[in-house]
Amino acid sequence: MKNSGWTRRESLAGLGAGAALTAALTSSCTKQTSEKKAEAKVESGPPAGHDRRIAWWRQAKFGMFIHWGLYSVLGRHEWVMENEGIPIPEYEQLARQFKPKPNAARDWARLAKQAGMKYMVMTSKHHEGFANFSSKLTDYNASKQGPGRDLAAEFVDAARAEGLRCGFYYSLMDWHHPDGAICATDEQARRRFVDYIHGQIRELLTNYGKIDILWYDVAWPLDAAGWESEKMNNMVFQLQPDIIVNNRNKLPGDFSTPEQRIVAEADKDWESCMTMNESWGYHKADDNWKSPKTIVRNLITCARGGGNYLLNIGPKPDGSIPEESVKILTSVGKWVDKNQSTIFGAERCNVARSSYCNFSRKGNTLYIHVYDWPGDTVAIGGMKTKVKSARLLTSGHDVKVEQDDVRVRFTGLPATAPDPLATVIAVECESEPAQDMVEVVRKGRKRFKA
Numbered sequence: 001m002k003n004s005g006w007t008r009r010e011s012l013a014g015l016g017a018g019a020a021l022t023a024a025l026t027s028s029c030t031k032q033t034s035e036k037k038a039e040a041k042v043e044s045g046p047p048a049g050h051d052r053r054i055a056w057w058r059q060a061k062f063g064m065f066i067h068w069g070l071y072s073v074l075g076r077h078e079w080v081m082e083n084e085g086i087p088i089p090e091y092e093q094l095a096r097q098f099k100p101k102p103n104a105a106r107d108w109a110r111l112a113k114q115a116g117m118k119y120m121v122m123t124s125k126h127h128e129g130f131a132n133f134s135s136k137l138t139d140y141n142a143s144k145q146g147p148g149r150d151l152a153a154e155f156v157d158a159a160r161a162e163g164l165r166c167g168f169y170y171s172l173m174d175w176h177h178p179d180g181a182i183c184a185t186d187e188q189a190r191r192r193f194v195d196y197i198h199g200q201i202r203e204l205l206t207n208y209g210k211i212d213i214l215w216y217d218v219a220w221p222l223d224a225a226g227w228e229s230e231k232m233n234n235m236v237f238q239l240q241p242d243i244i245v246n247n248r249n250k251l252p253g254d255f256s257t258p259e260q261r262i263v264a265e266a267d268k269d270w271e272s273c274m275t276m277n278e279s280w281g282y283h284k285a286d287d288n289w290k291s292p293k294t295i296v297r298n299l300i301t302c303a304r305g306g307g308n309y310l311l312n313i314g315p316k317p318d319g320s321i322p323e324e325s326v327k328i329l330t331s332v333g334k335w336v337d338k339n340q341s342t343i344f345g346a347e348r349c350n351v352a353r354s355s356y357c358n359f360s361r362k363g364n365t366l367y368i369h370v371y372d373w374p375g376d377t378v379a380i381g382g383m384k385t386k387v388k389s390a391r392l393l394t395s396g397h398d399v400k401v402e403q404d405d406v407r408v409r410f411t412g413l414p415a416t417a418p419d420p421l422a423t424v425i426a427v428e429c430e431s432e433p434a435q436d437m438v439e440v441v442r443k444g445r446k447r448f449k450a
């Protein structure tokens with residue numbers, strides 16, 4: 001698969017990477033709006049009430065992303081309309097063919113719960129422009145087309161039935177709306193389009209009760225001034241005083257959104273969103289699935305960096321979840337269930353270096369997640385903190401600790417991994433666990449001493 005020099009991973013990343021494409025397109029298409037940039041008042045920090053509104057989310061750590069729309073009918077990635085150059089009238093036919101089974105979202109919510117996820121975010125409208133919700137502003141919506149009912153309402157009910165928080169993803173970029181591109185250079189078009197987008201957001205945040213998250217996406221072809229993003233956020237907070245919003249309407253929002261990678265941003269709330277294969281929307285032929293072990297490691301890495309993990313499913317057009325996603329999430333869920341105290345409510349953790357362990361932390365307790373089990377002894381270099389005691393988390397067995405100036409060793413461990421995904425050693429420390437490879441290991445070893 002990798003012999004062409006242009007792998008599928010690279011090509012999909014290139015084709016689907018909205019952010020990069022947006023940057024390229026934005027620079028060529030926003031002449032007029034870039035003039036407005038100077039006038040734009042750019043918010044520098046999160047919106048008012050940030051700590052209060054986001055408190056639940058900081059604990060929640062793990063969410064389900066759902067990409068579902070007309071592209072699911074074709075099953076060739078959610079960018080199929082753009083990437084295959086499908087003409088709008090041809091693509092519109094899909095709206096009649098999209099006939100999901102009733103309440104498919106119930107299965108998503110049950111699976112999310114089982115996987116240990118605490119919230120769900122569904123595409124209310126992706127770049128294709130089709131609204132999964134009832135909209136008075138366009139007939140290109142689920143109630144008026146094939147589904148014949150409001151899929152956003154079903155989604156919200158399903159999440160609530162499982163006690164999960166729920167949010168709407170909403171794409172600002174719109175390939176279907178006649179003003180969706182020309183708005184960059186035609187002020188009247190921009191006025192109409194921005195009123196439409198603000199209007200749809202108003203519908204989403206008015207008609208479904210309490211919504212916990214608004215997840216904007218791709219702001220092409222306008223900037224914050226062009227989108228009137230401050231006004232947009234003000235409306236959002238007026239309609240939903242407890243909601244959190246992301247940063248993709250070109251304002252900082254309540255959290256940032258590294259995509260397909262984990263970046264622990266300093267002094268900021270952040271959420272890594274990721275696919276389980278390589279596509280967000282259903283893609284029949286995409287079989288490049290991440291293993292449950294990779295997903296668990298990613299979740300731990302997010303917890304370690306004080307962030308969240310938003311993991312995607314791309315349901316089929318009937319709403320059913322691809323079998324492989326069910327399998328992966330089921331085994332991830334078993335691990336999360338046994339090890340939940342190491343993830344939920346975890347705080348940023350300074351200990352990070354190991355070739356076979358990952359880490360998370362709560363107060364003075366360090367959780368060592370051993371993903372490649374070395375056998376009798378696990379050793380960590382550079383610990384600056386005195387270790388008081390250690391135990392295997394799930395069995396509760398005490399673990400022997402030997403600590404000197406440069407390393408701490410946990411010995412007498414079983415020969416084979418108790419949990420093949422990751423076995424956790426819970427370590428009680430005298431103070432907040434910290435690791436310093438340079439001061440403690442490099443300079444601490446005898447050969448560096450005078």
Ligand code: GLC
Pocket residue numbers: 016017018019067078079217218259273280
């Ligand atoms: C990108 C893609 C989009 C996907 C999103 C999720 O912006 O354009 O298809 O919905 O990322 O973060």
